[in-house]
Amino acid sequence: MSDMTTSTEPTLMRRIWDSNMAYSFRRNPVAVVSLLIFAVIALSAILAPLIAPFDPYDPAQIDIMNSEYPPVWVDGSESQFMLGTDDQGRDLWSTILYGTRLSLLIGLCAVTLQAFLGISIGLIAGYVGGRLDSLLMRLADIQLSFSTLMVAIIFLAITQAMFGSDTFNRFAVYFLIAVIGIAEWPQYARTVRATVLAEKKKEYVDSARVLGFGPMRIMVRHILPNSLSPIFVISTVQVANAIISEASLSFLGLGMPPSQPSLGSLISSGFDYIFSGSWWITAIPGIVLVVLVLVINLLGDWMRDVLNPKLYKG
Amino acid sequence: MSLLSVSDLTVKFAMRDQTVTALHDISFDLAKGERLGIVGESGAGKSITGFSLMNLLSKPGYIDSGKILFEGQDIAGMNDAQMRGIRGNKMAMIFQDPMVTLNPVLTIGQQMVETLQAHRKLSRDEAEQIAIVKLREVYIPSPEERLNQYPHELSGGMRQRIIIAMALLLNPQLIIADEPTTALDVTIQADIMELLLELCQSNKVGLILITHDLGVVSQMTERTLVMYAGRIVEAGRTREIINDPQHPYTQGLINALPQQTLPGHRLKQIPGNMPSLTSIPVGCPFSPRCSYAVDHCRTTRPEPISYGTVRVACHEVNRLHNDTPDQEKQA
Numbered sequence: 001m002s003d004m005t006t007s008t009e010p011t012l013m014r015r016i017w018d019s020n021m022a023y024s025f026r027r028n029p030v031a032v033v034s035l036l037i038f039a040v041i042a043l044s045a046i047l048a049p050l051i052a053p054f055d056p057y058d059p060a061q062i063d064i065m066n067s068e069y070p071p072v073w074v075d076g077s078e079s080q081f082m083l084g085t086d087d088q089g090r091d092l093w094s095t096i097l098y099g100t101r102l103s104l105l106i107g108l109c110a111v112t113l114q115a116f117l118g119i120s121i122g123l124i125a126g127y128v129g130g131r132l133d134s135l136l137m138r139l140a141d142i143q144l145s146f147s148t149l150m151v152a153i154i155f156l157a158i159t160q161a162m163f164g165s166d167t168f169n170r171f172a173v174y175f176l177i178a179v180i181g182i183a184e185w186p187q188y189a190r191t192v193r194a195t196v197l198a199e200k201k202k203e204y205v206d207s208a209r210v211l212g213f214g215p216m217r218i219m220v221r222h223i224l225p226n227s228l229s230p231i232f233v234i235s236t237v238q239v240a241n242a243i244i245s246e247a248s249l250s251f252l253g254l255g256m257p258p259s260q261p262s263l264g265s266l267i268s269s270g271f272d273y274i275f276s277g278s279w280w281i282t283a284i285p286g287i288v289l290v291v292l293v294l295v296i297n298l299l300g301d302w303m304r305d306v307l308n309p310k311l312y313k314g
Numbered sequence: 315m316s317l318l319s320v321s322d323l324t325v326k327f328a329m330r331d332q333t334v335t336a337l338h339d340i341s342f343d344l345a346k347g348e349r350l351g352i353v354g355e356s357g358a359g360k361s362i363t364g365f366s367l368m369n370l371l372s373k374p375g376y377i378d379s380g381k382i383l384f385e386g387q388d389i390a391g392m393n394d395a396q397m398r399g400i401r402g403n404k405m406a407m408i409f410q411d412p413m414v415t416l417n418p419v420l421t422i423g424q425q426m427v428e429t430l431q432a433h434r435k436l437s438r439d440e441a442e443q444i445a446i447v448k449l450r451e452v453y454i455p456s457p458e459e460r461l462n463q464y465p466h467e468l469s470g471g472m473r474q475r476i477i478i479a480m481a482l483l484l485n486p487q488l489i490i491a492d493e494p495t496t497a498l499d500v501t502i503q504a505d506i507m508e509l510l511l512e513l514c515q516s517n518k519v520g521l522i523l524i525t526h527d528l529g530v531v532s533q534m535t536e537r538t539l540v541m542y543a544g545r546i547v548e549a550g551r552t553r554e555i556i557n558d559p560q561h562p563y564t565q566g567l568i569n570a571l572p573q574q575t576l577p578g579h580r581l582k583q584i585p586g587n588m589p590s591l592t593s594i595p596v597g598c599p600f601s602p603r604c605s606y607a608v609d610h611c612r613t614t615r616p617e618p619i620s621y622g623t624v625r626v627a628c629h630e631v632n633r634l635h636n637d638t639p640d641q642e643k644q645a
Contacts, residue, residue, distance in 0.1 A: 129373075130373075202414060203409055203410075203411060203414045203415045204414060204415055204416060204417045204418070206370075206409065206415075207407070207409055207415045207416075207477075208417070209370055209401070210368060210370065210401055210402060210406065210407040210409075211401065211402035211406075211429050211432070211480070212397075212398045212399065212400070212401035212402035212403055212432060212433060213398070213402075213428075213432055214395075214398060217432070221420075221428070222417055222420075225419040225420070226417070226418065226419055
């Protein structure tokens with residue numbers, strides 16, 4: 001051990017910058033570009049109320065006479081609507097900003113819910129083992145044998161019928177988060193359980209038991225932090241999946257209402273006009289959705305490579 | 315009263331179609347501050363004995379019968395919450411490989427503070443102070459800096475010292491060391507053993523040293539148990555056992571030491587392997603490998619008997635002793 005590493009206490013930023021992960025990130029142009037694009041999309045979504053020239057939720061700012069203006073680079077456009085307008089006369093650029101915000105919010109919250117459910121169930125199943133493990137994993141198998149969309153469609157259709165359209169539209173965000181969150185927990189539970197089974201056999205767990213720690217503490221403080229790398233990887237993929245699920249459900253009319261469009265409902269509302277020449281209402285939000293999902297997946301791929309213990313053991 | 319008193323401890327493993335006995339009627343006592351060695355080949359049940367004393371046998375294994383009295387309380391009958399008050403607190407265990415026994419994602423300081431706070435009501439600062447004192451006791455240079463380091467930043471010998479310091483954190487009465495130096499290189503082995511001996515003597519801590527190294531046992535311990543196939547075959551004062559082994563198995567172990575062989579000759583190994591737990595011979599479990607075995611040995615199981623100052627489980631111990639060549643007796 002050299003004195004250099006021990007005598008000076010590097011700052012947290014410095015340590016992050018010097019870490020293997022940051023190094024491999026800097027060396028990977030795809031990851032850098034992906035993160036940049038993701039940061040731009042996420043920032044503009046978060047700052048939507050400041051950036052957007054119009055408020056698409058405010059009926060006073062919407063004029064039906066402005067409907068279906070094309071983007072500025074096409075003939076017959078109106079200069080104040082940069083990306084044109086949709087069928088109701090809303091500025092498409094503002095609506096996309098607000099829609100991305102909703103899509104990201106639903107995606108992230110749904111994944112947080114999935115992760116919470118999946119990690120808790122996976123940890124308990126893996127650590128306790130035996131009958132409880134079999135029971136929980138069979139539940140996961142049953143859940144997985146229904147496709148997410150099917151579960152979501154049935155659930156959302158029933159709630160829509162039960163509460164009526166108005167109430168449903170008001171709470172659509174929460175319903176979507178709940179249904180996407182609950183439908184996908186087995187992905188996490190299986191991954192976490194497999195990692196916990198491997199970690200549980202390691203000697204530091206024995207030594208924690210020998211030091212008199214209880215099962216809760218061993219699970220949460222000792223095993224969970226050692227199982228984080230697959231959780232990170234699966235989380236990026238799941239965020240992308242959740243955004244797609246939300247878009248699909250909204251496209252099918254079971255998600256966000258047209259008055260508060262997410263990317264999916266925007267694509268859906270433009271779909272009716274695509275053959276009348278107003279391609280931009282569908283195409284532009286579609287491109288944003290594809291780029292968003294693509295960069296998240298590329299970041300996930302990079303993370304999987306970095307955290308793969310076969311390539312590098314940290 | 316002795317610190318630890320194990321009587322007729324039997325441990326079984328429930329397999330799918332049968333139950334095998336891993337430990338068979340193990341009995342021994344340990345006085346306060348006494349050091350005991352447990353020796354035997356791999357699979358003799360040494361580590362299982364260690365884990366049973368902690369009541370930490372994992373799933374298919376269980377304590378079938380017998381008592382483990384620690385400070386007068388029966389550990390074998392305690393529930394998990396009661397055991398947690400004893401583990402780490404009054405009894406500590408040191409494992410074989412220091413490279414894997416520390417949690418890789420927590421710093422040394424976090425692990426030591428956590429251990430202290432799990433058993434005592436202490437603030438973070440107080441706990442850190444105790445940790446620093448204990449690290450200094452095991453001769454870790456600049457302990458304040460070590461607290462912020464992760465296990466992977468330290469060498470194997472350093473990590474084993476830290477593990478010893480963690481074992482001593484709460485001033486336990488008993489340390490069970492399961493081959494504590496097997497994974498270290500030879501020069502460091504001697505240092506660690508010396509440190510362990512020094513700490514046990516100065517703090518009056520009892521030590522159970524599980525090892526297959528008879529040399530280590532002779533330096534470190536006062537009494538020795540020799541185990542074979544889940545049984546104690548010979549027990550007594552270490553000096554007697556090393557200098558004048560009674561059981562043919564102990565004799566075989568000692569003869570197998572490289573020091574017992576002239577340069578250029580093959581090592582005198584014990585022929586054959588230890589029987590697996592599912593196929594232990596009917597009579598004396600050592601009989602298939604024993605050159606003294608007679609018919610009687612293959613049919614009836616020998617019970618431990620007192621012979622001189624040791625207890626030994628062998629039918630033929632009297633004959634054996636008379637057969638020992640005269641010059642060896644005089645030496």
